[in-house]
Amino acid sequence: MIRIAIIEDDPLIQAELGAAIGASGDCAVVATAATHADGARLVEGGGFDVLVCDLGLPDGDGADLIRRAASRDPDADILVLTMFADHAKVIEAIKAGARGYLLKDQRLDDCVEAIREIRRGGSPISPIIARILLKRLQPAISVAEEEERLSERETETLRLLSRGFTYSECAGIMDISPHTVGTHVKHIYRKLEVRSRSEAVYEATLRGMLDDN
């Protein structure tokens, strides 16, 4: 049984999603919150395998909750709930610690399948996001840590995905299983998160140094 927590301010969407998950048989909603404050308590309480979190909460930023959840329990999978899966929002969420996204207008059965997939270790990605990540992560800074650098396979995966091939087509071309493609994407997301964190540290250090002067 996959334990799911939902943080979403629109009650209708929350209800729809909750109902679909409840009906799936292998998933259960264990907690819900509609505000940032409640969401923070929900994240503190823990006890979920998957967190589905909206970014635009009425009293705060969902990315902040994602960041807390990711640092509190690295084993939990976080999905960001988004209207359009536009690159800005998704990448912001992934940097915070999310590993995938659900579209608010997605058919409910697709949503449940996406949750199952992420539990299996695979993450979704759109070609536009793949292209942006390719551009952002590929110029391997020589000093970058191993965990921030894309492997050759990951680079190849991103290149194929950015050119519109589906996971199974990529798998065929690269001679791996479709599931491995999803795993690569999940790892890529992790590298983006690590790098953005070290960049933040670097920038903070820099700012600190500048302030000292």
Next chain:
Amino acid sequence: MKRRFAGCSMTIERIAGAIFCFLLAAAGMPAFAAEAGATNGFVARVSDHGRIVQFTDADFVLSAQSDIPARGWHRRTMPQIWLSDEARRLRPGRLGAWARMRFDRSDVDGDHLAILTENNREKLTVYFNGVDVYRNYRSEAAPAIGWNRPYLITVPDALVKPGVNEIILHTASRREFNLGVGSVWVGPRESLAALHADRYFWRISGARGANYALIFLSAIIFVMWLWRRKEMELFWLAMTGFAWFVRDYHFFAEEAPFDPWLFQQITYYSLYPAIITSLCFCVEFMKPRRRRRIIGALLLLGLSLCLFRLFLVRSTATDVLSNLMTLGIVVAMLVVLFAAWLRQRTIEHLVLIGALGVSTAFALHDLGRVPNILWWDGLGFHAQPYTGLALFTAFLFSIGRRILRALDVVEQTNVELERRVEHATQALARSESARRRMEVERAIDSERERLMREMHDGIGSNLVTALAVARRREQDPDTIATLERAISDLKLTVDSLAPVDGDVVTLLANLRHRMEPDLRRAGIALDWHVEPCPPLEWLDAANALHMLRIIQEALSNVLTHAGATRIVIRLSPSAREHVAGISIEIADDGKGFASEESGTGKGIANMRARARALGGECRFAAPAAGGTRVSLWLPEHRDREMPSVR
């Protein structure tokens, strides 16, 4: 000028004559030696105006008496240019010598006679047949300098007798100076005047001209140095000129300018400063390693040479030892400078070395013809008065060349600087325009962000809620489909705003990604064939949306009307009428064109219009195998004038 050229040719003649004379003297048998007692020995030479006679012996009396001696004459070879030591030994007081030469009128040609004599020290009186015909001094007290000056003495015709005539020379000087009787010629006036002019030029007027030029130039250089004190080359150059002028003054002076003894001492000692300053200049100019030390050592050497001469030699004459020491220093310096030249091979350095070498040769030449040494007569005059100017000129040439070269460098530096300024200006302009471009881009980005937020929080949010409500209440499928279409149209807009830098493949791929669930649900398989395509730099957000709408329209038509089971999408580079571009092809296996409902007619027209607006073309075809093929061609480059479609 003419006279000078004549002088040159005569000089060569003189050298030959001198060598000839030297050989005869060595052989010990004067060619036309006259009978002893009656006339004196001579050599004769035929000039343009007749025979000239030069005496090879004379009858001498070493005495300072003021009248012609009546007896005591003894014969000696001529000339006797160094009698100082003998005369001093003989008796105290002033030094004096009498020399008597007799010749037969018939041995000498010419209607009018003249006497030419040179190398007499110092006061000279000439008698012809007992009559005093010439003195080179104004009064007994006047300090005449006669040793280097040739004298031309016109003999009054009335004094000349047929048969034997007599010339008597009387030379005198103070005890501390020197005594000598030089060469004597007698012959036609015209010939001797020409010979005199030649001698006079090289010994006196040439030397005087050279040295006044030297002091004048040195003064200018010295003033230049005052303006720019750190140019020590200029200082040493001016010093070189001054020192050589002082050294050379006695060559062309008629009288000592001040106390004769002091003048003589200054003349002797000034040779060392002249040589040392010349060498200092060379060192300063060539800048060998440790040049300050070398200059210091040179100055010390100069001082010690002076002291050496003062305490050890104590001579009023030129001594071989200190001169050879001086020459040794010059040669040592030549070696040092040659080593410097090996490191830095420039013409200037070579000229300096050459000038020093020539000066050394001059010095050797002069040393050999000093009266008390007399190894040779050489050119017939001292070369030293020209050494200073020769060195100075070479030095000036070198400095001039170096300055001109420096000007070249300055010029090149200026050109280079201008080039760099130009470069920097361009770079600045470039970075300025880049900055402006970035500002514009940032403005566009922030506008995009605003639009997205608007769509999320406004329309998007409401549409999603409405869709959720419609689905829950199981509303009319058309309502749901309309809401879904509205949302997917918004997604298209969102995608068109993504920063993909005109990458058509990614845009198209994202559209596929978006429509994948719909296609799957409709049971339509999709063949995806994309080749790498160049980015379309003109494909901004508005144009991208147009392109996406064309493709979406095509795919929607297949989904809703065609009843197809398979769609093939191809994306590849493709030139059309020699214009580079890309081609997007969507082919299905559905019912095909002919059976399309009227509603799609408007859709097709829209697609064509959009394609034209993009500068491309949209074609529709119904292949024989069935289905429909829509192909969209877009150019790789677009005229800048073509406005972006809004």
